[in-house]
């Protein structure tokens with residue numbers, strides 16, 4: 536590519552965004568691609584350390600960084616994503632709606648293995664709000680061989696699912712069965728139900744029934760059945776999940792003909808979590824920590840179920856790496872390592 540002295544560049548067209556960084560103040564394009572250099576720009580360009588600029592070079596087979604970034608973004612984007620305009624050679628992918636990011640670890644690796652190709656994303660299963668940036672694409676050089684981008688596009692097509700996708704959480708009718716003799720007999724006030732209701736509503740779903748049940752297998756089972764008859768599409772059973780003789784919730788769920796996916800999850804807090812299905816309907820057993828701790832296994836697993844994903848035991852055991860909550864004085868999940 537031909538370069539010319541900035542001093543001689545008045546009237547030429549910039550072929551890429553030119554970034555100015557003022558430490559502690561700002562970072563961004565001071566001049567955009569396509570800008571026609573004016574007299575008064577020369578001193579600014581020199582102050583940004585640019586003594587030379589490139590002149591457009593139409594070498595066949597090479598494409599500009601902006602086009603490369605756009606094509607990469609299009610290749611990886613599935614539903615629920617918006618592609619921003621290229622800025623400084625980079626294209627951001629933002630969430631078109633609230634939901635959960637599904638990002639393919641293998642797909643991201645395959646693309647980044649190509650020289651000079653960059654795809655950077657949030658973690659798989661990151662909860663996102665509409666407008667959040669979930670990933671970005673760019674290439675390293677200003678002009679890149681189009682064959683590299685074609686290869687990236689080909690790789691993206693070999694994956695069954697999109698490399699990046701934001702899935703919305705579907706509205707679910709949720710039933711809650713709160714176990715525990717102390718609550719059932721009114722010895723203490725129920726503090727679990729309100730926590731679960733708030734989480735369910737925050738995920739855009741609704742609680743259609745809330746039943747208190749003594750620590751009694753058949754009473755817990757009949758409470759679950761009744762909620763299923765009322766149309767529950769997900770049932771949460773709280774308490775009675777650990778090792779005391781009165782902890783009968785797992786037995787109740789297992790013995791009512793549910794398909795047990797897991798009793799136990801490599802997540803702290805939330806190790807005594809249970810997931811089972813009756814037909815398509817997930818039944819979860821939630822240990823006491825789900826009431827006590829701000830974020831637990833429940834927060835990692837329930838939103839995935841609400842996207843319609845059917846989870847296997849392997850999905851649950853994969854949570855071990857990153858499954859340890861740091862118990863920060865103020866919870867900043869998901870901006871932390873939990874669930875990553």
Ligand SMILES: Nc1nc2c(c(=O)[nH]1)N[C@H]1C(S)=C(S)[C@@H](COP(=O)(O)OP(=O)(O)OC[C@H]3O[C@@H](n4cnc5c(N)ncnc54)[C@H](O)[C@@H]3O)O[C@H]1N2
Pocket residue numbers: 713714715717718723724725726727728773774775776777778782805806807821822823824825826
């Ligand atoms: N030796 C062991 N101890 C504990 C284990 C273990 O494996 N071995 N597991 C621990 C873990 S992890 C958890 S989490 C807790 C609780 O598990 P549970 O689900 O069995 O909880 P409960 O025994 O039913 O209740 C614990 C505690 O919370 C109060 N509670 C329960 N439900 C309500 C409610 N609806 N409203 C208000 N308060 C409620 C209950 O009164 C108890 O004080 O066990 C660890 N221990």
Ligand code: MOO
Pocket residue numbers: 802803804805806807808822823824825
């Ligand atoms: O299940 Mo406890 O569920 O680890 O705090």
